[in-house]
Amino acid sequence: MIPFADLLWVAWYAAVAAAVVAVVGLVLLHALRGRSMAVQLAVVGVATVLATVSGIVVITLMMYLDAHDRSVALAVVIAAGTVAMGVSVLLGRRLVAANRMLVDAVRADPYRPPEGRLPAELAELARELDAAYGRLAAAHEREQALEASRRELVAWVSHDLRTPLAGMRAMAEALEDEVVSDPETVRAYHGRIRQEIDRLTGMVDDLFELSRIHAGALRLYRRRVGLDDLVAEAVEGTEPLARAKGVQLNGRAREGLPLEVDAAELGRALRNLVVNAIRHTPSDGTVEVVGGVEDGMACVTVSDACGGIPEDDLPRVFDVAFRGETARTPGGGGAGLGLAIARGIVEAHAGKIGVTNAETGCRFMIRLPLAP
Template structure:
């Protein structure tokens, strides 16, 4: 027998209304159980689906569109389907709970590793993100440990390097005050030495202040478009006297027309630090080459010395605070802050700095974006 369209619409309306009531009750139960296991919530979802179907059958029965026999058959079929649905929901929930437990155990371990167990797509993605986060945390921890070690070395080195000139200044001041020395030549020599040590202490304090600004992120750059060749020329001119005193030759090859957006004072200081470092570690009558040229779309400055090379184990630490290596632990060698300051300034200019052993010495390379 064919059912009129109007009756079908009324059936659909009341069935939808009954299903909506069941769905609202199911959502309310899910809200109450929102902190319970996923397996429990999936069972609630399965039961809600079955009850929504049963409510529709009840509506049809009340409207007398099916007889008692058909209703019994439908109820039996729906009940069987409901049992299967709840069982599947329970199994799926247990699988999700087990996968989640595997992930939690991996997170609680000392070093997170992606579980070997196959996980659902969402949990697998979460596992990969956790692995990446753990790697970033491990790298940050290593950087923090390295920074703390550098700070301890800095305190030790600065304490030593400050104590030596201060002791000399005090001894000379006491000698002058007590008139232990009175001949004009010695008094004049003491005065000159006091001035030299004072300048050395001033330079060390300036380096400490600059380094503290870099580490605190307080380095403010006044960028403008300048020629890199001019900065290199100024760095060479500012260190020429020091090189001449050791009989060291400074040889340069600078390509013109290399514009960079930089703070001339800060970047010039970084380049001077590199040249001064090369002069300090190059034997007398040696040669230092400073080359500035464009490479791979970047402005590059290379400072090559004749220091004999750096031990491979020390290369990664050359730019660490207060690191000077065993061979450089000599009085008057500076506080070991020049290269750390140079790295901080170059990186503040979005550049890169590195060092490799080459020939009879090592080669420092600075890469800067072209302006």
């Protein structure tokens, strides 16, 4: 039996020999860190075999084995090391092939997940890449839709600005050239010019509001208000328009429902919906504004008697500059921003807005979180 002290010396010299080989291997790995993974695995395999061989050599020398026993031990170690190196090379080739498969998938246009079986880490990377490409595709689609809506908005605004400007120019030239001189006609022209200026001012305000919403610069000054107060103010502010058109406007809301909102901005969104409903309801129709609670959230519905919206147009009602066949935006020839602004304001309050067809018309719905 070998004395314990001799075993310690054997272990010490074997560890020193293996450490020397390991240091050399680490230096090689550092130098080859930019090379293929198969090359690095081959270096690891060679270093492992050499470390084992050096340990066996130290042991055989210290134990004074004869040449035959030393040759047998070295042959066994070298054979095992050769197999280990072969396995390392095969593993490296497999990793390289899997990596090449992943690179080809990334370079493909459009990206397609690799069809072959990948190691767990590369498979996870492929799934993450698939999800990232999905997010990029969705963002690209949103960008294209936004760009299309912007082009459409520019076209609508150009048209809607040109018409009142041409009218005001004609009336101003008539007044300047004294083509009209009787006081009544002059007063009527002045009134028309003032109306067109007010209309253009409203369009500019809407454009500014929408630009703030799209830029994320809409600042909300929240305070606690009651849902019934918001509904009452919206009905009161649009009552003259309903009366002038002969539309019956009814509003009611459950009392005691607190909201933490910007009353001015949210009131504007609600008025846009009510004005939109009044403008598209016949003179003998009714517009209902109802506030309550549904599924733990404050809910305001604006129902009109417009006859409904084509099902294909419902998803686009709140898009910028969308008008559809019946110009479903407040302003009667405006830039088509009222409903888009309403959606932006509601979503800025962490709420949701939608529209569905009802029996006699449409039902617009706003959902908002209740204040604690």
